[in-house]
Amino acid sequence: MAFYIATFDIGTTEVKAALADRDGGLHFQRSIALETYGDGNGPVEQDAGDWYDAVQRIASSWWQSGVDARRVSAIVLSGQMQNFLPLDQDHEPLHRAVLYSDKRPLKEAEEINARHGADNLWSALENPMTAASILPKLVFWRASFPQAFGRLRHVVLGAKDYVVLRLTGRHATDRTNASTTGLYRPKDDAWHVELLADYGFSLDLMPRLLEPGEQVGGVSALAARQTGFVSGTPVLCGLGDAGAATLGVGVLDDEDAYLHLGTTGWLARLTQTDPVGDMPVGTIFRLAGIIAGKTLQVAPVLNAGNILQWALTLVGHRPGEDCAEYFHMAAAEVQGVTVPDGLLFVPYLHAERCPVELPAPRGALLGVTGATTRAQILLAVLEGAALSLRWCAELLGMEKVGLLKVVGGGARSEAWLRMIADNLNVSLLVKPDAHLHPLRGLAALAAVELEWSHSIQDFLREADLREPASNILHPQPCDEGRRRRKFERFKQCVETLGRLD
Numbered sequence: 273m274a275f276y277i278a279t280f281d282i283g284t285t286e287v288k289a290a291l292a293d294r295d296g297g298l299h300f301q302r303s304i305a306l307e308t309y310g311d312g313n314g315p316v317e318q319d320a321g322d323w324y325d326a327v328q329r330i331a332s333s334w335w336q337s338g339v340d341a342r343r344v345s346a347i348v349l350s351g352q353m354q355n356f357l358p359l360d361q362d363h364e365p366l367h368r369a370v371l372y373s374d375k376r377p378l379k380e381a382e383e384i385n386a387r388h389g390a391d392n393l394w395s396a397l398e399n400p401m402t403a404a405s406i407l408p409k410l411v412f413w414r415a416s417f418p419q420a421f422g423r424l425r426h427v428v429l430g431a432k433d434y435v436v437l438r439l440t441g442r443h444a445t446d447r448t449n450a451s452t453t454g455l456y457r458p459k460d461d462a463w464h465v466e467l468l469a470d471y472g473f474s475l476d477l478m479p480r481l482l483e484p485g486e487q488v489g490g491v492s493a494l495a496a497r498q499t500g501f502v503s504g505t506p507v508l509c510g511l512g513d514a515g516a517a518t519l520g521v522g523v524l525d526d527e528d529a530y531l532h533l534g535t536t537g538w539l540a541r542l543t544q545t546d547p548v549g550d551m552p553v554g555t556i557f558r559l560a561g562i563i564a565g566k567t568l569q570v571a572p573v574l575n576a577g578n579i580l581q582w583a584l585t586l587v588g589h590r591p592g593e594d595c596a597e598y599f600h601m602a603a604a605e606v607q608g609v610t611v612p613d614g615l616l617f618v619p620y621l622h623a624e625r626c627p628v629e630l631p632a633p634r635g636a637l638l639g640v641t642g643a644t645t646r647a648q649i650l651l652a653v654l655e656g657a658a659l660s661l662r663w664c665a666e667l668l669g670m671e672k673v674g675l676l677k678v679v680g681g682g683a684r685s686e687a688w689l690r691m692i693a694d695n696l697n698v699s700l701l702v703k704p705d706a707h708l709h710p711l712r713g714l715a716a717l718a719a720v721e722l723e724w725s726h727s728i729q730d731f732l733r734e735a736d737l738r739e740p741a742s743n744i745l746h747p748q749p750c751d752e753g754r755r756r757r758k759f760e761r762f763k764q765c766v767e768t769l770g771r772l773d
Contacts, residue, residue, distance in 0.1 A: 275345045277718045280327055281513065281710040282351030282431035284308065284371065285535050287326035288707065291334065292715030294724045296735025298708055300337060302330045309368065314376065317368035320357050323431050324438045331499045341502050347439065348508040348718045350516035350710050351431030354452040356409040359426040363437060366420045370409055373536065373574050375623045375631045377408035384408060398458050398558045402629060405454030411471055427477045429453055432510050439507050440489030445479040447561025448515035458560050484511040484561065485721040508718055513710055514538060514570055515562045520713030521677050521703060522732050524563060529673040531661070533682025537576030539664045541569050541673065555626040556667055571626040571664035575657065577682040579619045583653040586646060596684065602650060603687045609647045613758065614639035617656030618765055627663035634769040658691040659762045665696050675699050679706035693747045695755065700745040
């Protein structure tokens with residue numbers, strides 16, 4: 273009889289889950305949509321109870337499908353990182369979860385950088401202190417809700433950590449998620465106690481730091497009644513979504529790189545862990561805790577698949593409809609079309625983190641004339657999003673990357689992939705079932721801990737045998753001088769728009 277690993281990925285728009293077998297197969301795949309409160313330009317929040325409710329509903333659907341809960345050998349989760357969720361002593365939320373894309377604490381972040389020095393903070397944290405960081409959110413929330421602050425006992429930093437807490441009663445996080453918070457000191461492998469204390473916060477608020485494969489605890493009796501999992505089933509710490517996706521896509525060696533095209537996204541490159549240098553231009557994160565001795569350098573983008581969804585409205589797509597048909601319509605419309613040199617789209621319809629920090633939307637369409645067609649505008653939108661990614665690649669120093677793996681729902685748009693390949697001048701390895709790779713990474717992690725596999729590499733190699741063949745898309749020959757001029761004009765326009773009030 274089959275044994276399974278229960279895998280959950282708590283994303284921004286949905287919770288995905290599957291039961292992984294010993295060979296890497298993902299069975300009983302499920303997804304449940306999540307509601308986000310806010311529009312990305314002010315509050316961006318979710319109800320943490322919705323995360324746990326989705327896990328309960330998915331588990332219930334498995335039992336109704338005939339899965340025996342006794343055959344679940346472990347539970348492991350990933351999820352959105354850099355969340356701020358305040359809890360009281362009974363682990364009850366005092367506020368909705370404030371997501372990574374909520375940029376309200378901009379003034380608080382500026383004050384922290386001015387007080388401690390941005391370069392000094394970078395040296396200690398190896399990551400930037402921005403409005404998305406946890407300390408500015410803590411300071412902002414304390415000032416906004418002083419009565420609730422008096423009841424604060426725990427700060428949860430990631431979506432999966434809250435579900436793990438509900439399942440086990442224990443408060444923990446992984447180092448990948450910790451790296452994004454602006455409170456973790458990688459060199460000391462510890463929270464920045466002095467920084468917390470300087471703003472009047474206790475270390476007791478923070479979770480324990482565990483390895484991704486480490487067991488946080490077993491499913492509690494209460495959680496067993498709520499979910500149907502067997503009491504005592506091991507719950508592993510797991511890791512943030514970027515870490516799980518990195519493992520799942522097979523980015524395991526130096527200079528491996530990949531692009532995640534979700535609602536938001538990121539461009540990432542794996543390197544040897546080395547002494548941190550000067551603070552880079554742009555919001556580049558260095559994530560620890562994925563693979564020993566290596567650091568994942570990440571350029572996080574808030575304008576990714578959501579820009580593609582907006583572009584599809586030009587060909588009639590409405591929110592809630594399946595995008596597949598409209599991908600084909602868009603591809604057909606732009607077939608044989610080129611973007612005029614003077615037409616330029618700046619894709620920041622929401623606040624942005626990288627390649628530039630923009631606290632407010634700065635989208636723009638420049639160079640429109642009476643002769644501009646809808647197809648040219650559609651293609652310009654895709655080009656603008658690709659130019660933004662090119663800028664990120666430049667900041668990451670990806671000159672040595674010859675093959676870029678691509679995952680995420682945005683990989684379904686061949687027209688966009690073509691724009692990305694051409695503008696980054698890199699071949700794209702488009703992985704099938706791209707949306708499932710975080711779950712596959714979680715399964716590989718747990719399989720090693722359960723001694724089902726000798727290594728993550730071995731598990732993924734076996735799982736790859738079950739996948740359809742990957743598709744490789746090569747860049748087309750072009751006038752690189754002409755493309756470089758447009759890229760430089762794009763950067764100039766972004767910098768000008770960023771200075772507008």
